[in-house]
Amino acid sequence: MTTKGRRVSRREQHRIGGTGASVTVRNTLIAYAFMLPFLILLVVYHTWPVIFGSYLAFTKYNIISPPQWVGLDNFRELFADEQFWSGLRNSLKYVLVVPVIQVISILVALLVNRPLRGIGFFRTAYYVPVVTSFAVVGLIWSWLYKQGGAVNSVLMGLGLMRGDHSLLDNPATALFAVMFVTLWKGIGYYMVLYLAGLQGISRELEEAATIDGATRSQVFWNITLPGLRPTILVCSLLSTISAIKVFEELYVMTPNGYPAGSTYSALMYSFSKAFGGDFNFGLAAAASMVVAVVSILFGLINFRLTKGGRSDA
Amino acid sequence: MPDTTLPQTALVSDPHAQLAAQLKVQRQRRERLRNAAAYAVLILIALIMLYPFYWTLVTSLEPTGNIYEAKILPTALSLRNYLEVFSGTTVPFWRLILNSVIICVLGVTFTTTLATLAAYPLARMRFPGRDLIFYSILILMVLPNEAGLIVNYITTIKLGLLAQTSPLADAARQYLAVVLPGAASIVGLFLLRQAYLGIPQELIEAARIDGARELTIWRRIMLPLATPTIAAFAILEFVAYWNSFLWARVMLPDKNMLPLSAGLLELSGTFSTNSRAVMAGAVITIIPILIVFLMGQKYFMKGLEGAVKG
Structure with a gap:
């Protein structure tokens, strides 16, 4: 339909004057004029960071003097730094959030997909944390995690915790405490x-299966779940990448890797090298590059695991 | 479901009808039980999702007492913490609100204007390089941009956006420095392109025959017909700009220029501040977002789904 439309419109352009060539040149100029402001900002703030960031990873740079090529030095320094490894390990640990969040989200979606009275309220309520800033919810949760705070009361009430210590103050639990907030x-x-x-899954198919005597769990495993496969691919990809890039929640809730440097993530390491006082932009860029490579690898693994999101698999 | 209207006599005399009625009652009971269980789970999750906000509100309204303990109702009510946060000496709260409003207005204006303009030729015009540009942008979206914060900081400095000349010009430049990195939204471009593709070709053709220029077509046909998408996108961007704190906090040299969410972190970092005042600040930071979200909820979910599909 679109192709046909375009052909007609070109004929019309001929009719209103102008030769074919000049119309095209003029059209092209107009088209680029429409896109110019967008493209300029896109190149400056999206394309340039990818290019210049990759270059910086092989340089020494502190903004004041021009970048100096140092080859693989930054990567050598990086891989010799225990702090970086601990950050990378934490970023990988953070991927544990992915299966948990996906399973819970699917279950919650099934729950709020029921035609119950007032279900709109629950959908809205569950979405409220999404629209609030990590600056705010990070602060709120760090209050809730305080010694003698609400989280500890609940955990002790359920018998899951002995001794009233903040989960955020303990190197063994701090990362998991932040993970819970990411999940929430x-x-x-x-x-x-x-x-x-x-x-998007056909109601008729589910109903037909039910009439043919399929149980609820059979319908779920054989129709609903395969039908969700493309969504599962997209969601787990998004959530894996953001897990490896985890930063904001740690920045707010456990600043500077608190406690005892136990909650550095790979990206937080990069951040601290750039903005933590020593302006080591080369090293920071190298660390970012490692995070980028790891997130691409995990993206590919994810793709394989979900069989490319095909719903017929 | 209407009740069975079988006459009593039939029920008594016909064993099949009796059995059917019994089964139906059983099924209804099971369904009611299942619904009750569903509601119990729904309410439990709602509590987990909303209680942190409720707790913050209650605690911010209390003048004294055990600050961090779990609570259902405030021990006493007072607006003292709110007065304290507004009269803040360390962080100028009114100024933070003003900053956030300016940043959001600029941000929403820029993102929607740029995306609505750029999407038009990509969707409805024919020119050399169109596919190349479209696919380059698509690739850019999946390319990892982990160094973005670092390089954009360098770019911002090199562009002179943090230069200091006169107070007013400094402020204008710093607002721009906060807004510009997010101004070209790829998601917005795809959303708008999708919306434009759905507009009937006849309308555009008719306008072109009448000699309308492309800018006129864009303004008189595209924009009005894409309004729902533009609204959805504007709401998404408002929330994004209101909530973003990291970039501003990292880059801005002047604390008086911070948006609200970043200023809140600044406030909580100063030891002299009363935590309840920070909670009051948190409540104030959330309220506009809640209002926008509740009003534009329909658009919101639509935009989100479109963003992922696009």
């Missing part, structure tokens, strides 16, 4: 995506 904030987001996925 992300469920609503993925729930909405899974809801959209569920709405």
Whole structure:
């Protein structure tokens, strides 16, 4: 339809005057004029960081003097730094959030997909954490995690915790405490995506299976879940990449790797090298590059695991 | 479901009807039980999702007491913490609100204007290089941009956006420095392109025959018909700009220029501040977002789904 439309419109352009060539040149100029402001900012703030960032990883640079090529020195320094390894390990640990958040989000989506009275309220309520800033929810949760705070009361009430110590003050639990906040904030987001996925699955198919005597769990495993596969691919990809790039929640809740440097992530390491006082932009860029490579690898693994999101698999 | 209207006599005399009625009652009971269980889980999750906000509100309204303990109702009510945060000497709260408003207005204006303009030729015009540009942008979206914060900081300095001349010019430049890195939104471009593709070709053709220029077509046909998408995108961007704190906090040399969410972190970092005042600040930071979200909820979910599909 579009192709046909275009052909007609070109004929019309001939009719209103102008030769074919001049119309095309003029059209091209107009088209680029429309896109120019967008493209300039895109190149400056999106393309340039990818190019210049990759270059910086092989230089010594502190903004004041021009970058100096140092080859692989930054990477050598990086891999010799225990702090970086600990950050990278934490970023990989953070990927544990992915399966948990996806399973819970699918279950929640199934729950709020039921035609119950007042279900709109629950959908809205679950989405509220998504629209609030990590600056705010990070602060709120660090209050809730305080000694004698709400989280500890609940955990001790359930008998899951002895001794009233803040989870954020303990190097063994701090990272997991922040992970829980990531989970809490992300469920609503993925729930909405899974809801959209569920709405794309044919009702008739599920009903037909039920009439033919399939049980609820059979319908779920054989129709609903395969139908959700494309959504699962997209969601787990998004959530894996953001897990490896985890930064904001740690920045707010456990600044500077608190406690005892136990909560550095790979990206936070990069951040601290650039903005932590020594302006080592080369090393920071090298660390960012490692994070980028790791997130691409994990993206590919993810793609394989979900069989490319094909719903017929 | 209407009740069975079988006459009593039939029920008594016909064993099949009796069995059917029994089964139906059973099924209804099971369904009711299942719904009750569903509601229990729904309410539990809602509590987990909303209680942190409720707790913050309650604690911010209390003048004294055990600050961090779990609570359901405030022990006493007072607006003292709110007065304290507004009269803040360390962080100028009114100024932070003003900053956030300016940043959001600029941000939403830039992102929507740039995306609505750039999407038009990509969707409805024919020119050399169109596919190349479209696919380059697509690739850019999946390319990892981990060094973005670092390089954009360098770019911002090199562009002279943090230069200091006169107070007013400094402020204008620093607002721009906060807004510009996010101004070209790829997601917005795709959303708008999708919306433009759905507009009937006849309308555009008719306008072109009448000699309308492309800018007129864009303004008189594209924009009005894409309004729902533009609204959805504007809301998404408002929330994004209101919530973003890291970039501003890293880059801005002047604390008086920070947006609200970043200023809140600054406030909580100063030891002299009363935590309840920070909580009051947190409540104030959340309220506009909640209002926008509740009003534009329909658009919101639509934009989000489109953003992922696009």
